Every structure is written in structure tokens, then in C-alpha cells.
Amino acid sequence: MRFTSFSIAAAALMALAACAPPGQSQSSESNATGPIKIANVNAQSGQLSSLGQWEHKGVKLAIDEANKAGGVNGRQIQLDLFDSQGDPTIGTNVARKISSEGYVAMLGTAESAVTLAMAPILKDAKIPNITSGQSPKLAELKSPFLFLNAPTSVTFDETLAKYLVDDKGLKNIALISNNGAYGAGEHDAFLASLKSRNVTPSADEVVTPDQKDFNANLAKIREQDPEVLFIGAEEVQSGLIAKQARELGLKAVFAGGAPLGTDVYATTAGLENAEGTVVSSPYLSNDASEEIKAFAAKYKAAYNEDARMHVAKAYDGASILIEALKQTNGEGGQKLADAIRGVKRAGLLGNYNYDANGVGIHETKIGLVKDGKVVPETAS
Amino acid sequence: MQVFLQTLIGGVTFGAVYALVAMGFSIVYRTMGLVNFAHGSVVMIGAYAASTFYMASKLPFAVAIIVAIAVTALIGLVIERFLRPLENKDFTLMLIGTIGFGAVLEAGAVLVWGATGHAVPSPVATGPIDVAGIRIPTYSLMVIAVAAAATGLLALFLQRTKRGAAMQAVAMDHQAATAVGIHVGRSNAMAFAIGAGLAALAGSLIGPMLYVNPTMGGTLGIKGFAAAMLGGFGSMPGAIVGGLVFGLLDSFAAGNFQEYSELVTFLVFAVIVMVRPTGIFGEATVNRA
CATH class of the missing domain: 3.40.50.2300 (Response regulator)
Structure with missing residues (x-):
């Protein structure tokens, strides 16, 4: 490990020396x-x-x-x-x-x-x-x-909260997310969307990005018998959480962002366990439109x-x-x-229309996992 | 109470796998005095080999595991053969050599299987057993049983067979062992092969519980290494106890300390190792480095 960090530091120094004044003047003309x-x-x-x-x-x-x-x-x-x-x-x-x-x-x-x-x-x-x-x-x-x-995550999770709470009337929602960059963003964005609807999550478990065994966290969530389990983690970890949750007998519907719409998630969880997962994503599947x-x-x-x-x-x-x-x-x-x-x-x-912050897409779609593939949810 | 027992089950299942990884570390260390840093990567290769044979050729899972053990044992022999010229000459180079092999195996896995990895369907079809609200996955029971059986077999081999006794002798004093006619190189090769075989067993068992990809060996290797140190590096019973303690520590920390669980786990580990530097079952005899 030390050798790699040495070489990175050396490379950084060399790169710094090579282009001390970033040559922006010559770049455009x-x-x-x-x-x-x-x-x-x-x-x-x-x-x-x-x-x-x-x-x-x-x-x-x-x-x-x-x-x-x-x-x-x-x-x-x-x-x-x-x-x-x-x-x-x-x-x-x-x-x-x-x-x-x-x-x-x-x-x-x-x-x-x-x-x-x-x-x-x-x-x-x-x-x-x-x-x-x-x-x-x-x-x-x-x-x-x-x-x-x-x-951004804000849009993903706002769409999801709107579907779950406003359209479906589900209020007993539990959260499990990791504290990496992606998971923490998902956690904060979804929590904010729930708050704006006056919904307090029945459980809010945070795991580490490397964690593999979720028995302890999921057993605590099971005590609340939630209707929905929001998963804020990358593909593989989301799949492991879904699998172990079903093994523990958790009946809740799984919901989350784009990672839950992938085949990696579905196969890691097992197709049966992933069935019915609610996904919020701007790109639901390869045959969503012509x-x-x-x-x-x-x-x-x-x-x-x-x-x-x-x-x-x-x-x-x-x-x-x-x-x-x-x-x-x-x-x-x-x-x-x-x-x-x-x-x-x-x-x-979707339709790109950039705002002052550089965000071009302002809505996502809701899909449901069926047989490991996401199908658009048509009801909403 | 339910939460406590459920946490216990998760901890013991992963603990059994950590114990297998730790035993692989320990058997090489007690024989050669060498920490095999490629061990985590061998676990990964074992997981890939078993899952590939299981899924592609529709072999029964048990057969796939045996094939995987054979494949990785061979890799273990190759690593040992490469390192043999350095034995008793340059110890640091040997250590670095094992790190290098780890990198090679990881890069090789990316070449053969790609960077994405694959999920492995559970080989046990039956659902979890429900005992008063505590759910015990049948696959976890199988993992614990297989790990226990492998431990028993290894103990029998080390204590009851001539080869096993020879390996014990090399572990205690390799010069004296040479003097009584034991081939130290062959004994080392055997240790490497058994270590790699144990890694493959751990890898194949954990495949269906996790997701098999080229970098999965990193965490498993570190946790297995820590478990071996906790139990007393080089001691076989130590590896088992260390693995289980580490698995339980990990799962209870996850429940009680949330995102700080990893920090807490390794803090507790550091404190234990500070209080007992030789681990729980530390043996002075294997201190060859």
C-alpha cells in the first residue's frame, strides 16, 4: 500500500510541476x-x-x-x-x-x-x-x-416518496442505507422528502459500505413490521439487504433508486426476493420507448x-x-x-432543460421489478 | 431478545467463514512463519471457481467445491514453488512476493471473468427454519456444518497422520525437522496447498451468501487475517475461536453502532491485541519471524 501512495504522490508532484500555471490561455485559440x-x-x-x-x-x-x-x-x-x-x-x-x-x-x-x-x-x-x-x-x-x-438523488427520491406516500398511502416506512457518498445522499434526500409529507420513518438503520451481514439491522427493522423498506445502497449491497430481509421474513415492499433496477440487484437478491421492488429511475428498461x-x-x-x-x-x-x-x-x-x-x-x-445549477432532468419514472426486469408502473 | 438471537445467527454464520479464512492464514504461518498476503485473493479465486463450475456445468454444489479446492490448491503449490528459492534467505521479499501474487490473481480474475462479477443462486432450495420468530437460513446451517467438518478433518490430519506430524515438526523447528529427514520444502508446499484449499472452501461457501467479484477478497482477507491474529496467529484452535469472535463482534457492532460499526470492531480488536499481543491461544513455538 505504501508503495502505491508513494507513486501517487510522486505522480501528483510531477503533474504539478509540469503544468504549474494551468495553460488556459492557449487552450481555446x-x-x-x-x-x-x-x-x-x-x-x-x-x-x-x-x-x-x-x-x-x-x-x-x-x-x-x-x-x-x-x-x-x-x-x-x-x-x-x-x-x-x-x-x-x-x-x-x-x-x-x-x-x-x-x-x-x-x-x-x-x-x-x-x-x-x-x-x-x-x-x-x-x-x-x-x-x-x-x-x-x-x-x-x-x-x-x-x-x-x-x-440528482433529490429528484429520484422525491418521485419515490410521492408515489409511495401520496399515491399508495403507505406511511410505515423503514430506511436502511450505507454511509458512503451515494448511500448518504439517498438517505438525506429520501428523509427530506418524507419529512415534507409529515412522515417519520419507523426505523432508520445506517450500515457501512463494506458490510455484508445485516441480520442485526434487519431484525430491528422487523420489529416495526414496516410496509416499505427504503434501500439506499449500491447494486450488490442492495441485493444482499433484500435477500437477507426476506430470509428474516420481512414482508415490506423494497423501494429505492436506480441501483434497484439493475440485473445485479435482482440476481444478488434472488429473482423471487426482488419481485415487486419499486424503482425510481429516469431509465427503466431497454424497451421503455421506441x-x-x-x-x-x-x-x-x-x-x-x-x-x-x-x-x-x-x-x-x-x-x-x-x-x-x-x-x-x-x-x-x-x-x-x-x-x-x-x-x-x-x-x-428524458427531456433535458438545464437550470442554473447544471441539472438537466427534473423528473424520474416509477417502475416495478418483475422477473428481474423493470416494467414501468402505469397506474400513476 | 429476538434481535439478539437473530444477530447471533448472522454473526456465527459469517464467523464460520472467517474461521476458515483464518485457518488458511494460520497453517501457512505456523509452517513457514510467513503471512500469505495473497490469501484473500485465493479466497476470491475459490469463490469464482466454485460458482463458475456450479453455474456453468450444472455440477452439484459439493462437487463444484471439491473442484475449486483442487484448482486453488494447485495455485497454492505454484505460489510456494515461486517463493521457495527465497526461503530462509530473504523474508521481506517473500512477503512482498505474496502481495504481488495477490495482485496477479486479482488482475487474472478480471481478465478471465470480467470486472463486473456475478451472483450465485443458493444451492439449498428450502426456506429458512423458523424457531419462535428467529429465522435460521438453511444455507447458514450448511455453512456452519461444512466449516466444522473441515476443521475436524484438518485436526485429524495434523495430529494423526505422518505427514501432518511432519508439518507440526517443521512448524516447531525447521532445522531440527530437516535433521530428522523431513523435507521442509515439501512440507511448506503442503501447507500452502492446504491453506489455499481452505481459502477455496471459504470462498465457495460464501459465494451464494454474497456477490462474487474480483475485489471481494480484500475485506474477507483483512477480516480473516484479523481473526487469525485475535485467536493467536499460527494456532488452529485460535483461528476458529478468532473467526467466531470476529464474526460476532462484527454483527453486534453493526446492530448497536450503525455506521461506526467497523470503527468499533477494529477498535475492540486493537485493544484485545494490545492486552494480549499473542492472541487468545498464542503459541511461542511458531514465532519464527
């Missing part, structure tokens, strides 16, 4: 004719690499299409991939690198923590960034150069694997950037940021 340079920053190695690889495939699909169709007003787009390893420290190094090497925009990362670390540097360098992160903290930054390609069906077919043809939300939102983000670039004629900086803010697009995840 140096190449007005060559290809337009766009950076895709995502984890390509380490624990979060599957996420990063999906994101990259989605971005690449959109860029390749645009290039085939003639690029941006005749200029090709050059897409370069940088590995953030899902690590904020490495992310800041990459941010300095791309700000000194003439990139006009950045797509990624899939991790809110990495994007948060990179945002101040990109803001100073006036490089617009369309991220796949969805932490409310990203919107709280109010950076004019940071845009989200998905709703546009999504067409996209999923295109994706399958290109990569021979099934599309998913991470791919779709990366594709949406890249498409928005391309549209904005066409308007600025390839120019970056403030102009590009304004252009992105002005893009109105009916994307795969």
Missing part, C-alpha cells in the same frame, strides 16, 4: 482548424471500472456517429480516454492535464466524488464538464461549467452487450455536447457552457 479535442475521464481500472467502461462505450458511440455524419461543421471530434481509477486524487491530476492540453470539454466521470474534486480546476480553466454523477452536492457547487446528464429500443439495438450491434442506464446517460451527455459544439462552431470556454445550457433535447433519460 490554439487549434481552430484541427480536430476538436474532447476528454473522456472515467475509471478504466480498479473496483469501479465496469461503470467507467460502460460510460466510455456510450460516449464513444455518440462521438463515432457524429464523426461519421461529418463531425462538427466539417471538423472531426478527437475523443481521448483518461483513466481516473475512480480516485479523486488521480482525477485532479487528470483535470490539470486536460486543462493544459487544449481540450475544449470533458465527459465523465461516473463517480460524484471524482467529479467534485475535478470541478474547481475545470471551472478555473473554463472547460465545460458533463458528468454522470448524481450527488446533490454537484448541483450545490453551482459551477457554470458543470452539467449533469442525469437527475427511441430507447432503437438505441439499445444500436448499442448491442456495436458492442454485443445489453445497454443500460449508465450507457444511455453517457450517450445523452455526449449528444448534448456535440449539439452545443455545432452551435459554437467548435469553440470552447464560456461560449460552449452557454450553448450547453441552451440545448433542449428529448434524450433517452
